[in-house]
Amino acid sequence: xxxxxxxxxxxxxxxxxxxxxxxxxxxGSGKTALIEALIPVLHARGxxxxxxxxxxxxxxxxxxxxxxxxxxxxxxxxVEAGACPHTVIREDPTLNIAAGxxxxxxxxxxxxxxxxxxxxNLASTFSLDLVDWWIFVIDVAGxxxxxxxxxxxxxxxxxxxxxKQDLAxxxxxxxxxxxxxxxxxxxxxxxxxxDARRGDGVGDVADQIMKAVLFR
Amino acid sequence: xxxxxxxxxxADSAFPNGGFAFSNGIEGLADLGQRLxxxxxxxxxxxxxxxxxxxxxxxxxxxxxxxxxxxxRLAEIDLRFDAATIPALQRAGSRRNGLGLLTAxxxxxxxxxxxxxxxxxxxxxxxxLPVIQGAVxxxxxxxxxxxxxxxxxxxxxxxxxxxxxxxxxxAVEAQSCLRATLPLMARLVDDAGRAGPLTCDDFExxxxxxxxxxxxxxxxxVRLFSN
Numbered sequence: 354x355x356x357x358x359x360x361x362x363x364x365x366x367x368x369x370x371x372x373x374x375x376x377x378x379x380x381g382s383g384k385t386a387l388i389e390a391l392i393p394v395l396h397a398r399g400x401x402x403x404x405x406x407x408x409x410x411x412x413x414x415x416x417x418x419x420x421x422x423x424x425x426x427x428x429x430x431x432v433e434a435g436a437c438p439h440t441v442i443r444e445d446p447t448l449n450i451a452a453g454x455x456x457x458x459x460x461x462x463x464x465x466x467x468x469x470x471x472x473x474n475l476a477s478t479f480s481l482d483l484v485d486w487w488i489f490v491i492d493v494a495g496x497x498x499x500x501x502x503x504x505x506x507x508x509x510x511x512x513x514x515x516x517k518q519d520l521a522x523x524x525x526x527x528x529x530x531x532x533x534x535x536x537x538x539x540x541x542x543x544x545x546x547x548d549a550r551r552g553d554g555v556g557d558v559a560d561q562i563m564k565a566v567l568f569r
Numbered sequence: 570x571x572x573x574x575x576x577x578x579x580a581d582s583a584f585p586n587g588g589f590a591f592s593n594g595i596e597g598l599a600d601l602g603q604r605l606x607x608x609x610x611x612x613x614x615x616x617x618x619x620x621x622x623x624x625x626x627x628x629x630x631x632x633x634x635x636x637x638x639x640x641x642r643l644a645e646i647d648l649r650f651d652a653a654t655i656p657a658l659q660r661a662g663s664r665r666n667g668l669g670l671l672t673a674x675x676x677x678x679x680x681x682x683x684x685x686x687x688x689x690x691x692x693x694x695x696x697x698l699p700v701i702q703g704a705v706x707x708x709x710x711x712x713x714x715x716x717x718x719x720x721x722x723x724x725x726x727x728x729x730x731x732x733x734x735x736x737x738x739x740a741v742e743a744q745s746c747l748r749a750t751l752p753l754m755a756r757l758v759d760d761a762g763r764a765g766p767l768t769c770d771d772f773e774x775x776x777x778x779x780x781x782x783x784x785x786x787x788x789x790x791v792r793l794f795s796n
Contacts, residue, residue, distance in 0.1 A: 409793070432590075433590050433792070433793070433794065433795045434590065434793075435589045435590030435591065435592075435731075435734070435793060435794050435795070436734040436735070436793040436794070437589050437590075437734070440589050441589075441590065444583070444585065445585035445586070445587060445588075445589055445669075446585065447585045447586055447587045447669035447670070447672045447673050448587040448590055448665065448669050450672050450676075451587070451665070451668045451669055451671075451672045454672065454686075454690065455690070458690045482585075482676070
């Protein structure tokens with residue numbers, strides 16, 4: 354959202370708007386696990402946050418977060434994607450925008466809303482109507498050729514996360530080469546290796562979010 | 570000519586309003602084993618238009634069109650529409666789709682859309698789709714007949730698109746259902762134009778199969794669409 358849109362949104366809602374961050378990537382890459390790992394890290398840094406999930410078929414991701422004990426369940430909203438995981442975050446993000454607006458109205462102090470996509474392929478990207486900044490999550494088990502395929506998600510995101518780094522030796526992935534190729538295709542824009550299950554690299558992801566959209 | 574272009578703009582499925590996420594009973598019918606081939610889908614579209622849209626949406630659209638500048642009156646129509654929509658998932662879908670349309674127009678600065686959105690967020694309005702269509706589309710420069718036509722058209726294209734995405738019918742074959750429905754839509758919109766003044770007391774619908782399918786859909790653990 355640019356400055357003019359942000360001002361318009363404030364006029365439309367009557368209150369300050371939260372920073373909105375998208376987290377997209379293929380099914381099974383670890384988006385929900387990354388959010389589960391990020392929540393306590395961001396809470397520890399004093400960030401007031403909420404989450405919107407986009408589940409493709411069920412409400413599993415939303416329920417998983419609500420039952421996690423990591424966040425007030427009221428702060429997790431679910432948006433059904435109507436069989437269109439691309440559409441709901443890009444061509445028609447209005448349901449997600451409205452879900453974010455509702456969370457802001459219910460929790461006036463919220464300063465960060467994470468939007469988790471329903472999981473898609475490498476062509477998935479977020480509309481800048483919906484988010485200010487977005488992360489694309491891939492994983493080593495998906496193959497070390499993913500960066501070389503230069504999908505729009507890999508190339509255009511603000512931060513590329515390569516998750517499940519611990520699996521590299523088990524799936525025959527040359528991790529240093531995968532990281533180097535990812536940085537190369539992204540013209541040296543940020544890439545972070547994580548193991549969301551163990552929390553490795555999650556602090557670095559939080560650093561990037563704090564710096565990019567919370568300015569602290 | 571402006572009204573025509575405004576209508577093309579608003580009836581275009583590329584306009585972001587959240588409509589893609591709602592099947593309005595189609596997914597529930599499929600779960601019940603209803604055949605939605607060319608004949609089956611055409612019949613369902615005719616049923617929804619004749620026995621739901623004509624007695625519910627059409628009236629709310631016209632009343633909201635007439636009351637576009639009167640927020641209290643819009644809230645009253647909206648609440649009456651809410652009370653007359655029986656299946657909970659149908660009600661929820663209409664409200665969420667209405668809020669989606671309102672969200673886009675609030676961002677675009679259309680008429681009183683931002684104020685209406687505040688009314689919804691503060692609970693003074695429910696934000697049902699036909700009410701938002703009537704008020705917002707008038708502010709877009711559409712005449713009443715065009716608003717009614719766009720409302721009917723988007724109702725059936727939404728259901729048709731859902732049937733395609735559920736792989737119940739092919740994308741091209743679905744267009745034959747839509748084409749077969751055009752004369753009915755034209756007749757209903759003409760009839761609406763000839764009808765005398767209507768009030769919220771005239772809200773009525775009789776689509777038991779669709780309603781039951783929608784109600785059953787509410788408890789489905791696995792679903793692609795909101796309703």
